[in-house]
Amino acid sequence: MRLQLPPGVTASQFDAGLNAFRGVVGDDWTLATDLDRDTYADYYAPGDLDEHAPGAAVAPASVEETQAIVRLANEHRIPLWPISRGKNLGYGAAAPRVPGTVVLDMGRMRRILEVNDDLAYCVVEPGVSFFDLYEYLRANNHPLWMSVPGNAWGSVMGNALDHGFGYTPYGFHARNICGMEVVMPTGDVMRTNMGGMEGNHSWHVYPLSFGPSFDQMFTQSNMGIVTKMGYWLQPEPEHSISLSMEAPNEEDIGWIVDTISPMRRNGLIDQNQFVSSSLGRLVLMGQRSDFYDGPGAMPDEVADQIRADHNLGFWAVNIRVYGEEAVNRAKADVIRRAFAEHTDTEFVETAWSRGEEVNTMDPGFGVPTAVPLQMANWTGGRGAHLGFSPIVPATSEHILRQLERSRAVIAAHDVDFYASFTLGERYATNINMLMYDRDDEEQVANIRRLFNALIADARESGYGEYRTHLSWMDPVSDTYDFNDHAQRRMAEAIKDALDPNGIIAPGKQGIWPERYRAQREGS
CATH class of the missing domain: 1.10.45.10 (Vanillyl-alcohol Oxidase; Chain A, domain 4)
Incomplete structure (x- = not known):
């Protein structure tokens, strides 16, 4: 990838800045070749790679090196784009917003600094991946579970800072953050909340402070560079029950939400609920051509037949409860009775007890996996995806309205419909996965038009996206x-x-x- 300079930065200024960075991290970790720029590009770029082309990358190994680089960046007026691991596929990966920006790769800082079993938290650096933390907890017999996103090959810190979520009681990842160390844009270092007191023992257990509290100011922001983060974990439960069913009709999502949502708010169900449409299952079973190879969006009648052939409903529901077995049994009975008011379909029950093997394909167990990346292969070619994900109130009125409107917009652009809802206590994230072949210029152009149309339609309806790709920030x-x-x-x-x-x-x-x-x- 050819070198682009940041706006307002001359070639001599840029070269001087890179040389200064080399003085901090050495030649091996100042990455400025064409191949290096390719490495930090957006793998799933919906269009021209140059739109968000990095100028170079620099990789510090410590807080002190990070401070030094930030101070030098100020001196040479070179913008930095901090990343944890750069695995944010569908949102820009490691690429910067402004072409020519130097990527500040924090991936070398990957220590797990503390795990506290009694109070169920850990302290991690930016480069710690979900797999790193999972393996560390298991190898050291910590009785703690993680919450993981659908695709978990990224950074624990990076995912939480970008408002990612998972499917356990600890699935609202930004809410698990408790106490940070941050390199500020001047190169100074601060610690948030109780960490503002040197040696405070409550830094990672109390999420507020004396006076204003700042953890959330550093999520989805460009106010500083987080170098340490306290993060709450789930104590390993004694027992768990999974209740799974296939709901056959598109409109079933309304009563499903109105049934689950009150149980989320009153604590009967404490797990984020992921309700996926059938295409969310098919993308893990093969490519589009394995099911339908016609032009345009898959017709409804074809999708109906595929669901019948594979015993799939329009929506999949998987509710998991955690805790003591007697309590779980009582909760499961309440959930069954509530669903029986709307459907004759019975749940398939699966129980687990501490000491048994977990189902590594069930995100409710907090085991990281990268299997969902298979969705990128759906279209064939060099596949990719974007996610359009507005936040809506968790009621059937809002869910059905948003579903109807987004479905119509997606159909108007002749794209396969792949939607899911993740239900929190009071809100739902409506994830619409848009898959395309990034080498097919017509597909890419259509996906860009579709994304613009979805943003405009959601705004007209009073809904906003919680997270988006670089090109649509x-x-x-x-x-x-x-x-x-x-x-x-x-x-x-x-x-x-x-x-x-x-x-x-x-x-x-x-x-x-x-x-x-x-x-x-x-x-």
């Missing part, structure tokens, strides 16, 4: 428009105060420092 940010984008204006005022040179991740989540504000899409 500005359009999504634009939809948060109350009082002339007052929330964004406040974020940018804070950004300018903390990062006067606009060094850290300019443009992330549509937050632009004054130096780069003219880069905002549409400005």
